[in-house]
Amino acid sequence: MAILIDANTKVICQGITGSFGALHTRGCYHYGTKMVGGVTPGKGGTKDENNLPIFNTVAAAVRDTGADATMIFVPPPFTADAILEAMDAGIKTIIAVTEGVPVQDMVKVRAVLDENNAGKSVKDRTVLVGPNCPGVITPGPKTGSGESAKDPYTKSGCKIGIMPGYINTHRSESKLAKNVGIVSRSGTLTYEAVWQTSNLGLGQSTCVGIGGDPVRGFGFIDCLERFQADPDTDAILMIGEIGGTDEEAAADYITKHVTKPVASFIAGRTAPPGKRMGHAGAIISGGQGGADTKIAALKKANITVAETPADMGGAMARAMNLA
Numbered sequence: 001m002a003i004l005i006d007a008n009t010k011v012i013c014q015g016i017t018g019s020f021g022a023l024h025t026r027g028c029y030h031y032g033t034k035m036v037g038g039v040t041p042g043k044g045g046t047k048d049e050n051n052l053p054i055f056n057t058v059a060a061a062v063r064d065t066g067a068d069a070t071m072i073f074v075p076p077p078f079t080a081d082a083i084l085e086a087m088d089a090g091i092k093t094i095i096a097v098t099e100g101v102p103v104q105d106m107v108k109v110r111a112v113l114d115e116n117n118a119g120k121s122v123k124d125r126t127v128l129v130g131p132n133c134p135g136v137i138t139p140g141p142k143t144g145s146g147e148s149a150k151d152p153y154t155k156s157g158c159k160i161g162i163m164p165g166y167i168n169t170h171r172s173e174s175k176l177a178k179n180v181g182i183v184s185r186s187g188t189l190t191y192e193a194v195w196q197t198s199n200l201g202l203g204q205s206t207c208v209g210i211g212g213d214p215v216r217g218f219g220f221i222d223c224l225e226r227f228q229a230d231p232d233t234d235a236i237l238m239i240g241e242i243g244g245t246d247e248e249a250a251a252d253y254i255t256k257h258v259t260k261p262v263a264s265f266i267a268g269r270t271a272p273p274g275k276r277m278g279h280a281g282a283i284i285s286g287g288q289g290g291a292d293t294k295i296a297a298l299k300k301a302n303i304t305v306a307e308t309p310a311d312m313g314g315a316m317a318r319a320m321n322l323a
Helices: 021-030 058-065 078-086 103-117 187-199 220-229 246-257 290-300 309-319
Strands: 010-014 033-038 069-072 092-097 127-129 135-138 158-161 179-184 202-209 237-239 262-267
Touching: 010 021, 010 058, 010 078, 021 033, 021 158, 021 220, 033 058, 058 078, 069 158, 069 290, 078 092, 078 103, 078 237, 092 135, 092 158, 179 187, 179 220, 187 237, 187 262, 202 220, 220 237, 220 246, 237 246, 237 309, 246 262, 246 290, 262 290, 262 309
Parallel strands: 010 033, 010 069, 069 092, 092 127, 179 202, 179 237, 237 262
Antiparallel strands: 135 158, 135 202
16 A cells, blocks of 8 residues: 555646656656546647546546546646646545645635535545645566566656655665655655665655645645554654744644554754745744744653754664664
């Protein structure tokens, strides 16, 4: 098992004919993701470079391919409409990679998402990851044939978004037979965490980049809930940053509901108050959102905290009593 996506997930790309959509569709396809088509209004009936069918609407793509997930690479002014179109078509897993989506657009999207998910069980909820996120990856074993003959890093897992698949291992390749679930607000630190845990002999169950915008879909608690329930996730690495109170809320949730080892790192300890650092949501304001308060909350919840980015793997090992 894994969370959100696996080797059976059928994926389309909204914006498949754009430069970024085409590039990352190819990357996901070669990784082993079941890419089944894409959407660009006005180009329905054609095919992309991978011989994938292109549709005018998401509804048509879902009807003809059975797609249950989408990745969105459309310009920021149109991203909210693309998300809502995917929801309306019945897509259950939506990965919005686009950066720079207006906050007021996401407020409207979030309201529709919350209304749509009200009263539903975890498995029946629509999941929106992003916007402004690197995506989600569930590693799979190397294929040993086909595309892997050209690319030694090709695997038969599922990658949706821009994460570099070659740095991910998988439980069947894990020397310690232990898998870490990784959730992060930072794309780059996600890749670093994967590299460090892999070098320790750990595998990853699923890696989720939730993005750093102030209004987004999937959050830490959503991810923690699923990792806790996933039998293939043995421990959790949570990477946060300054801004907001999500990490404090996650620490409280972990205290009450998570029994697996958890390690964490908070980026932005040296950021001055009132100055946005990196992501749109990474700003200390009104006396909230500082790294010190987040770290204190994490330590109070008995979460092992890495003091530097270079120590994320080490912190995970200590939390799992491997160091």
